[in-house]
Amino acid sequence: MEQTRWISLEGAVNVRDLGGLPTTDGRATRFGRVLRSDNLQGLTASDVALLSEELGVGHVIDLRSLAEVQREGPGPLTRLPGMTIHHLSLFVETQIAAGVEVDKALPWQSRTVQEDPEHKSVGFYHGYLRDRADSIVSALRVMAHEEGASIVHCAAGKDRTGVVSALALEVAGVAREAIIADYALTAERLDAILHRLLSSETYHADLRDRPTDSHLPHAFIMERFLHGLDRLHGGVLNWLAANGWNDDDTGALRSRLVR
Known part of the structure; x- marks a missing residue:
């Protein structure tokens, strides 16, 4: 049976496998x-069984x-x-640690990332690298060294998830064109993603006044x-090496992800 990248779930709409690239x-x-x-907050019992038992x-x-985890819950x-x-x-979590109310410390409410002159999303993405290299390296090490499949997610599965997925694929040696195309593929599910997020009090206020087109994961981003x-x-591997990543990590991730 031919394997497909998209995974159909009842409680999540932007789920796909990084295989086949x-x-x-x-x-x-x-x-x-x-x-x-x-x-992953809305996963049904059948979704959970599919992910954990079949996949x-x-x-x-x-x-x-x-703040998002506290408001939305950790998930089934x-x-x-x-x-x-x-x-x-x-995102930097110092506001929560300082005792600020959760609903006033959502990360997008106080982002001071220097915007890229070509597109603000690019600036946000570089902000992830600057502010939370530790989280990015740890996420890639889970993919590289832990037994069993991993599922990486954020709210929309577009920006934070898109960056971490792209870095993993770069380390694995995936063709740059395929990495970019995978990022842009989320556009196929954007309407469904926004429908889900707009139904949540956590994300509604931030999204309601912004046009749909402003959320598109354009390939050029x-x-x-x-x-x-x-x-x-000097490339992804050089950035990772400057933040504690080593050759053993690279070999492990490539071995795990590439057949």
Whole structure:
């Protein structure tokens, strides 16, 4: 039976496998190693069974802020015996630690990321690298070293998840064009993603007055982000190495993700 990248769930709408993507040396990424997703709060019992029993997910990489987790809840996968949750926010969490009310410390309410002159999302993405390199390296190490499949998610499965997925695919040697195309693929599910998020008090106020087009994951955004990494840091591997990543990590991730 032909494997497909999209995974159909009742309680999440932007779930796909990072398998089947071409590498620069003529191989392809493995299915069943890393999944990427939007928020997992609405998973049904059948969704949980599919992910944990049929697809072998044993690790959840949750990129949401502490405020989001507190408001939305940790999700049903956290209640499974043997499921390991890795909460690795891509935002600085000092506001929560200082005792600020949760609803006043949502990450997008106080972002001071210097915007890229070409597109603000590119600036936000570089802000993840600047502010939470520790979380990014830890997320990639889960993918590289832990047994069982991993599912990485944020709220929409577009920006934070898109950046971490792109970095993992770069390390694995996936062709740049395929990485960019995977990022842009979320556009196919954007209406459904926004419908879900607008129904949540956590995200409604931020999204309600913004046009749908402003959320589109244009291919040029990821292209500019990765080009910026090349220009500023000499590529993904150099940036990772400067933040504690080593050759053993690279070998492990490539072995896990590439057949």
